[in-house]
Amino acid sequence: MTRTISKDDPTLFVDSPAALIDAVPPFPPRSEREAEFYALRDGEMLINLGPQHPSTHGVLRVVLKIEGEKIVDLDPVLGYLHRGVEKLCENSDYHQAICYTDPLEYISSLFMELAPVMAFEKLLDLEVPRRAEYIRVLTCELNRVSSHALYMGWQALDLGGLTPILYAFIERDEIVEMLAAQTGQRMLFNYFRIGGVNGDLNHDFMSRLGDWMSRALKQIEANERLLNENEIFLNRTRGLGVLDREASLRLGMTGPNLRASGVPYDIRRAHPYGVYPELAFDVPTRQEGDSYARYLLRLDEIKQSIAIIDQCLHKMPDGPVMAKIPRLIRPRPGRAFAAVESPRGQYAIYAISDGTDQPFRMHLHDPSFVNLQAMGAVLPGNLIADTMAIFASLDPIMGGIDK
């Protein structure tokens, strides 16, 4: 059977590429900066990166203004994942609000529960049992290790190295299974409660934890050997995406990204919460401020976290894990602000109570949202090929950015 190829054959040609988003917005500029960005000079062109790009860690669209291979400017377009979590929280009671905040940063969801729980406890003037505080720190630090371990894999994956993520997932899976044994969930744990935690540590969790602790450091060091001295990895991270101390402070960055630029701002020390004042650990900093420093800093933090877990296990007191609180809570009118050090930086909740059982206003401050702005400062002047390498080193999670 012969088949003539015609231009009208729908299987061969697509007339209207409906799935493409035009880089230039179809409306007049809304701000000074937008007008400036979309006015092109000779030799410049716009391209879309995303929204469905595998290495944007979610759904992010970045309009890049390029000249040849060099990036001149960029305009990130957010909101593809916006779910209106703040509004949802205003319409749910205090216990329900925790379930909404927890899937925001799905990689480190225990931190996303901790901040609202702490803010509500402040509103209620509630004292949390010491054992619950220790359990919170213990599980959070485990979560931090899994998050940072996964970051190691991602950073390499975005540079084209496929192997490290497989090892990173071994690390992460062990911790996630461990936390699943304790909380009943693999990703969205929903473990912290206002006034404590949901259930004391069980035998399954403790035996898995003991098993993992005996080889955690060795495993991390094996992963280090895989990447730290790799020539390709060094060439594509060292000296790229440099942010100095002053610039990163002005950008409002927090977390490992800020500490890699030499500012020792860590909420666990800068504004201690929980039982962190009783624990001995260092706040590692680096001076270089490039992608490689951000990578190394997270490795240092993993080691500190393992040390904290070890201390928690030795110092943990006996006792109850929940304070006595009523099922339906109505804090007296007031305002509370609580911040925790999440693996991506300062995650904060600002809650206002009007005396009813629902928060009057609940604001979520997400570290990735602020850190992502650094893209505009570090990317111009770099090659398109390095965009994703630098982007990955900032370690943003779009679920948290878009709320």
Next chain:
Amino acid sequence: MDARLARRLEARFGDRLIRPVAGRHDETEVRIAAADVPEVMRTLHDDPEFSFNVLADLCGVDTGDAMQVVYHLWAEPAVTRDWLRVIVDGLARDDPRCPSVTFLWKGAEWQERETYDMFGIVFEGNRDLRRIYMPPDYTSFPLRKDFHLADDAARGSGEGVRHMEQMRSPAAATASNTRRRAKVD
């Protein structure tokens, strides 16, 4: 509340503070008017006596009567161990305007965009004040207390979406909304 910090704030800013310095737990709270924002924030940031060099958070609040912009600042433990909360109070609900702090913290740009997107508060001096989450052709401000999804859906493409309060108890929806307004100051 940090009493030492409160005394210094009162001595420094005096009658610029709309209300006496308040606070609970590890938070110290001051209230200022919109016109004083650039100068007060610059003093808090630059003056070695305060040196609040980290902008921990920026957000908007709709109390039902007025709009507020709320900043949370952090300083070295030697200055204070508290969070400093600066509330810009009494912005008119029909035309809320507040000076931008992007001249001190470039990173406030997106947070101000978010506040504009959700509350319609215009930050004068922010070069990039446009919506950040909602689509560009969107006209409402979703976190305002007078926002109803049902009204909004009738205007836009989300027609047929019901507000969650109505889903829970349709009859009580209006009453509960009225009750929840104008309670916080």
